[in-house]
Amino acid sequence: MVQSQDRLVSTDAERYLLIYMIAVLAIVAALIILFFIVFTKRKNKILFDKFKQQQEFEEELAKTQLEIQEQTLKNIGRELHDNVGQMLAYANMQLNALGSTVTDAIKPKVEDTKKTISNSIEEVRALSKTLNSDVTLNLGLVVSLTNEIARLNKLNAIDATISVKGEEQDLPNKKDEIFIYRIIQEFLSNTLKYAQAEHVSVAMNYQSDLLTIVVKDDGMGFNPDLIKKGSGLINMQSRASLINAELEINSEVDKGTELYLKYAY
16 A cells, blocks of 8 residues: 555656656747747848848949939030030131131032031030930920930931820929939930931820830840840949839840830829
8 A cells, every 4th residue: 555655656756757847848949949039030130131231332332323424424514515515616606707718619618617517516515415414404304305306316317206195294303304314315325326226216104103104216126135234224224223113125136125114203
């Protein structure tokens, strides 16, 4: 009887010890899991913060680079207008004075030269306006792009057209117009230099909360998988990213190139 009671006490003690050990193991396991969760969250937060800081740094760097480019273009535009334009105007005045002293046989050549210089003065003035972002801000996006299309047509190298659907609206950030203008200008410049296109069109569509722009050319096109991205394509993507605009450039060999830009107000 005493032996049976001792065995029962021993069994109860073992049971309590087992329960105690299981409880301790459960607490330790819970602490390990909790530590792992806290550690993982902290690690992910550190990685996310680091990624966010890197992203912000890259955005700020891209913005700074584009601002430097914009300031450089502005300076070039002013130099063209103030210096080159003035020099051409002075040369034209000199030719006017010379025209009255030359023989009749030479006068036609002088007149042709004066006409060429006058055309050059107009081109320099138009080009200086496209490079100066202050002019773009004052004129607005539609007028600025219309002037750029007119400038391209004067070169007689391509037939360029522009259409506007809806009523032009001011963008939340006026400087975003400059970014959009530069994107379209870059595309038009690439079309003129590389595409060997005969026609290029710009279609703008203003909606209540959205601006879409589609630019198409009928040039030689290219294979996006084979083309090496140059500074032009990178600049377009960077500018679109900085203003939270969606930008797609699609092209196919012998079927031209298309730019699609979507900007939400």
